Amino acid sequence: MEEKLKLIIKAKKGDAVAFQELIHMEKEKLYKMAYIYMKNEDEALEVFQETVYLAFKSIKKLKEELYFSTWIIRILINTSISTLRKKKNVVLLNKEILDNMASYKMEDRTDVQIDLINALNEIDEKYKTVLLLRYYQDYTIPQIAVILECPEGTVKTNISRGIEVLKGKMKGVYKDDRQISIIQGRV
The missing domain is CATH 1.10.1740.10 (RNA polymerase sigma factor, region 2, helix turn helix motif)
Structure with missing residues (x-):
């Protein structure tokens, strides 16, 4: 450092x-x-x-x-x-884009991760941004607040709402509690 x-x-x-x-x-x-x-x-x-x-x-x-x-x-x-x-x-993600994603070191991506990427691409930008920063870039809530220049409470709310929207998008795709851990990047 x-x-x-x-x-x-x-x-x-x-x-x-x-x-x-x-x-x-x-x-x-x-x-x-x-x-x-x-x-x-x-x-x-x-x-x-x-x-x-x-x-x-x-x-x-x-x-x-x-x-x-x-x-x-x-x-x-x-x-x-x-x-x-x-x-x-x-x-929108189509076969060509999925093939491009596969060429970018995506060979270890699973169907679950592809489903999650599809769902992420369908949600509002403000939710997508906070979820990507939090769960894929491992930024803390205070760090995200600095990046997005907004209050920490807004970040928390957008993370919470974003997860709910993703759950709705992935409803029916997975029948067990894996859905929550998938969304939070723990698969």
Whole structure:
């Protein structure tokens, strides 16, 4: 962590190599999040690249070095949502997209996880975002509140409501209590 803080300080002073090392540390997490939003490898890469560009351009505005990860995730989320709004169409998962997902190290994905991804893609953006940050990126509620710039109570409410919506979407798919643990990422 100390090494990362040093890199952040250097990057804020304009050190491109330090910034590149920081991105290297965060790239997998950022790409996965972009892919979940965009549902397409090429578009996820574009969002990732745009995020890196925007972050590099505004790294000097980062107020608290400890929050670099949450800061850059927030940029990625905003970039993803902005890109989706520009497209003005929602891409539903179809066979082609599932095949693309399989090519992105998804060989270990199960039918249950694919069902969950389908259900996630059908819910409201605010629920999807908090659930992804909480259960797939392992952020705490306070961290999510910082990323989304909203009160912790709102984050808790959106997580709770999001889980309920997912339960409804997956109702009938699984007959036992696995449904709850699936939604909370414990499968």
